[in-house]
Amino acid sequence: MDVSDTDYFDLLTNKVSKLSGIVLDGYRDKYLRRRIDLRMRVVGITDYKDYMRFLETNEGELAALIDTLTINVTEFMRDKTPFIFFKDNLIADIIERKQKSQSKLVRFWSAGCSNGEEPYSIGICAKEVFPEDWNISIYATDIDEKCLKNASEGVYFKDKIKNLDYMLRHKYFEKSEDTFKVKKIQNLSYRFKRYDLTNDTPVSKHFDTVFCRNVMIYFNETQKVKMISNFYDSLTKGGYLIIGKSETLPPEMRSLFEPVSIKDKIYMKI
Ligand SMILES: C[S@@+](CC[C@H](N)C(=O)[O-])C[C@H]1O[C@@H](n2cnc3c(N)ncnc32)[C@H](O)[C@@H]1O
CATH class of the missing domain: 3.40.50.150 (Vaccinia Virus protein VP39)
Structure with a gap:
């Protein structure tokens, strides 16, 4: 059976949820893809299947991905x-x-x-x-x-x-x-x-x-x-x-x- 890109994306987000304890269902799909793609570009990987393997075998990658997913931009009295x-x-x-x-x-x-x-x-x-x-x-x-x-x-x-x-x-x-x-x-x-x-x-x-x-x-x-x-x-x-x-x-x-x-x-x- 052919596993599609979307299936791998779903497998990947399930894996991230399981490993981190963060429920990702609440995030918009488009947003998740954009942020995960961004992280994959940083580590030089182009498909979700390879990235899943990378995530399993590289200590610290999960934390880096969570960092990318939860953008932390802020400042004192933001928007005043x-x-x-x-x-x-x-x-x-x-x-x-x-x-x-x-x-x-x-x-x-x-x-x-x-x-x-x-x-x-x-x-x-x-x-x-x-x-x-x-x-x-x-x-x-x-x-x-x-x-x-x-x-x-x-x-x-x-x-x-x-x-x-x-x-x-x-x-x-x-x-x-x-x-x-x-x-x-x-x-x-x-x-x-x-x-x-x-x-x-x-x-x-x-x-x-x-x-x-x-x-x-x-x-x-x-x-x-x-x-x-x-x-x-x-x-x-x-x-x-x-x-x-x-x-x-x-x-x-x-x-x-x-x-x-x-x-x-x-x-x-x-
Ligand atoms: C852009 S910052 C906003 C910070 C601040 N509230 C402000 O307006 O400047 C978004 C924050 O939401 C947090 N966040 C994202 N998803 C969350 C969730 N499911 N539960 C709690 N915090 C979350 C992120 O970790 C990040 O620190």
Whole structure:
């Protein structure tokens, strides 16, 4: 029986799923092919069958492929305006609601946090606005262990923090020769954890805001719906969901959220 290129592609993605524990069904086929082809070009292989063999016999190749599949591009205050909106508008509303329930604990989730620039940006915005004695807890998750390790170390080159002015750099980072290390700040805590948005069960509840920016562009519709409904369950009533500027909520999820800023893709759980 002739095994087609598509069959080998399916065998290959099954193998990668099995070896890595990452469920790839959530990724669009076209996206997976493009990224795997890219990796194959790097190692000089042109067909999926040969690449499968290469993957089995070369230690380190699986990690390299996962790296290619889960693009980690990010920076502090990426796109700027959603963070400005969060800082100038959403936080005031969160403070008002918390005061009603006499709570001084605020919880944020950065889902698909990459190397940590997003959760630390959330922390900086929050610290700039919330009263000093409030506890700000930031949960940061990603599927990529290497990213999580970088994120928890919190050390960045200058190009990653170009959106931060001098005052913020000085207040939130310790500068050494050519890097900036995130400072420990009182009443601001971060927790980094591996979490697959297309597969794992909801992490926790009562988040005041979930940031999931520039992640679902890689997912198919079914996975997007599953992920957004998990976010819905994880948010407190009236909590906010912030997605990437080029992303949209799946149509069947739109009745669950009220748009707060169409431009910045910010929604409130109804
Ligand atoms: C382009 S980065 C976005 C980083 C950040 N949210 C931002 O907007 O700058 C996409 C991140 O999503 C992560 N990712 C991809 N698939 C994932 C999945 N199934 N579950 C969790 N994270 C995933 C990648 O590892 C990567 O770090």
